[in-house]
Amino acid sequence: MNPGTTLLLFVFIYFIGLLVISYFTSRNSDNQSFFIGNKKSKWWLVAFGMIGTSLSGVTFISVPGTVGKITGTEYIFGGFEYYMMVIGFFIGYFIVAAILLPLYYKMNLTSIYTYLGRRFNVEAHKIGSIFFIISRAIGATARLYLVVNVLQIFLLEGLGVPFWVTAMVLLLMVLLYTFEGGVKTIVITDTLQTSFMIISLVACIVYILSNLNLSFGEAYTILEQKNYTHFINSDPNSKTFFLKTILGGIFITIAMTGLDQEMMQKNISVDNLHNSKKNMLTFAGTLLVVNLAFLFLGGLLYLFALQNGADYSKVPTLVEGKQVFSDVFGFRDASGNVKNIMGDDLFPALSLQGYFPMALSVIFIIGLISALFPSADGALTAVTSSYCVDLLNLNEDKTKTEKEKKHLRMKVHLTFTVVFFILIMVFKAMNDKSIVYLIMEIAGYTYGPLLGLFAFGIFTRFQISRKYAILAVTIAAPIVTYLINTTVTAYTDYRIGVELIILNGLLTFIGLWMVKSRSYLRVVD
Template sequence: MQPISILLLIISYFIALFILSYFVGRNEISNNDSFFKANKQSPWYLVAFGMIGSSLSGVTFISVPGKVEASQFAYFQIVLGYILGYLVIGTILLPLYYKLNLTTIYTYLKERFGNYSYKTGAWFFLISRTVGSNLRLLLVANVLQILVFDPLGIPFWVTVSATIFLIWLYTFKTGIKTIIWTDTLQTLFMLIAVGICIYVVSVDLGLNISNFSNYIAESKFSKIIFLDNVSSPRYFWKQFFAGAFIAIVMTGLDQDMMQKNLTCRSLKDAQKNMFWFTIVLTIVNFFFLIMGLLFTEYAIKNGIDAHGDNLFPILANNHLGIIVAFSFILGLIAAAYSSADSALTSLTTSFCVDILDIETKHTEREQVKIRKRVHFYFVIVSILVILFFKYGFSDKSIIDKVLKYAGFTYGPLLGLFAFGLFTKWRIKDKLSPFIAIAAVVVSLVLNSNSKTWFGFEFGFEILIVNGLLTFIGLILIRSQQN
């Protein structure tokens, strides 16, 4: 595709979002109940469908298909673990959140342990989501910059700033209520893109309905279960339980994801949402892997040098025609921006409620003014974070490591919530921030040196270790008044 064609696609995409945002918010008063909770009137099926887009970032859109050549379908072991994690969310966490009628999920920590634990949980989320969501957007923005904006002579800082301001414009009035609907549209765009890509490359490979399943099953890249090497990061049980805990912490303990669930009319609706979301997300991830398999087979068959994260972009833009190129760009921006807009809203919500305590310290009118300012400030923060990593670190591997390490901040949340749910002990609340920080530091050291020290390489299961260290630390600071 020509750069001007891609630019017109991006403009059309945002126009569609603005039109949808207008109809969602035209009869709404800009109040915090609408911005934070969507007045608790969201249809569960819209929430379930829209959460697919939020769960799959632009990085996922590129990386999951690119992993198939090196790892086959090993990633699906993690996805199977998600099912167990979402079961825990639906049966344990959602009933707790609805019982307490929470605006942000970290308020639970205040009621269970005290203010220090509450602020610790909120700050860990804010730091992780601010860094993680903006770095994911940066990685996608780099792709679009090369394809579109560099040929047009538009500087990177202009495109990033304009993008985030556009996201702010269609979310500033009704926040999560708008996000529920725009996420649904963006998820639809992304799934259509994946479907088109699979269809086109299948035709090029000579596949049809009768031989498609056999082709996938017989491919050397379609192996799912790996039980032969316990020390391998791909070992089934390591990835399965890592997937379960990833789902629990990065969905069930993440304000960004759970804020959508808390907009449902009732606990029953929220649980239906989680049930159907689990089914659809599992299927969607499997189709991403199928797409990766087909792309890999196509590249090998045609002698194309495209591997890893470069596989999808190279094939889509240079070898599979205009329809796949169009679908790639559409799916990429849908996946990237559906994560970015919900992150901006959840960060605003958490900072206002958890850090500034606006619900208890200010009148309703003052709350709205503060929320609008905070929302805008996070726009500025997002731009600065992206530009800092863009111009401060030329080595992409450093950015990848920072993105990975941002996930370590979910370990203390896992430990805090697990300790609160499965014990009746109280703790010395003032010490909980030190326990959380220590758990992250020890986990980082273990992750960096485990292969040298123990001949064992951690994968995603380091998250479990992180949470366990936090749990043990909380035991050590139990209050004697228990």
């Protein structure tokens, strides 16, 4: 049996395990099990499982690759600069726990966008849900594309399997084990998948340290000497200037966790507010450690590659229409050409092309699949929940039986699986190598209106009575944000990075202020 077939066999065995878990957790399930797990989830299970959802393939593959700086572009972090964003995430989780979780529990929500309907009107409720569905579908499929592409390039392409078949099979796997149980199932499966992801992380660090005959301290010293461990980017014009990155990380967390149905449906599936807060803060603290470990692994991967014959070469590339010289990192072939393994390709190339022993390759592939499934299962369940609860009003529909509601929910679930497949194929056509930053940029445009809408609802007491006013503002704000971003890039040296979401949210808030009515909110149920 060749190595590729062996690895695929382990993927199949792993998936069978998920189906077994799904079978036991989905017995006697109903729509409330699917949407919020009947509010019986254990906080510590949710906290641990959310690590896998938050990390996904982006952290597993992209974050280690960001340690090596590519000069001439601004889309990849250098050294440990990404950790400044992680610190922003950490602060953001405390804000979510202090402000948003109490609100959601007080109103006993199944969908968090129900708040917008009660605070403003039906228009706001549906707009909030639509922006979430767009945001989560794009973000989740970008993460999915990253992992699917790795499996395709390093395992399945050599077997003659087309990319679209790989994507479809993996999505069908996710569909099968979430079809019945929803949140009730993924709280358990995410816990398992997070465990495998962390095992893979630790195993790779231990192996490389042993192979290079280095202690943890010695390895860190070498990384420091090679300038792989710097945390601070002090250039205010850069997209990764540390203050912008921290601030952007805070608001990305508020939007992509606190205003995101996928992340919050797991939190509000916990039995009470106190335990839900414990879940959120435990999860936040754990992410600080895990992300630092992934960055350390990234430095070790570069050291390992250098030790095994890799090197840097200057290659001309086009950036914004200008020719610049970028650092390409990789191994030279017999003709002297460099095969680039920098960025997203670094970890899988070393793990799956014979540089690591087979046992470690198996651990890597299981970790990789474990990074794929939490970002896919939660997103698929969440967009299905939001569409059914917010747009179809399925919970309140008295004209349908429970069986009819369940059948409709399954049809929606299947439809979104097809939508996810189409979006993965779009990302394949784009073929962007720096997915970690692309996801943050997309989030700036799609989550910004949600940020502004929730902020206006929480921090003001004004109503919006004009018909379609909220729709007009939430469409206009991302367009204006895009125009500002392109103008600033074209005419100044300043580069808007992750603070894009703040600009978009602020423009939404200002737009809502301009169309507010003179009536004040008196009571929020």
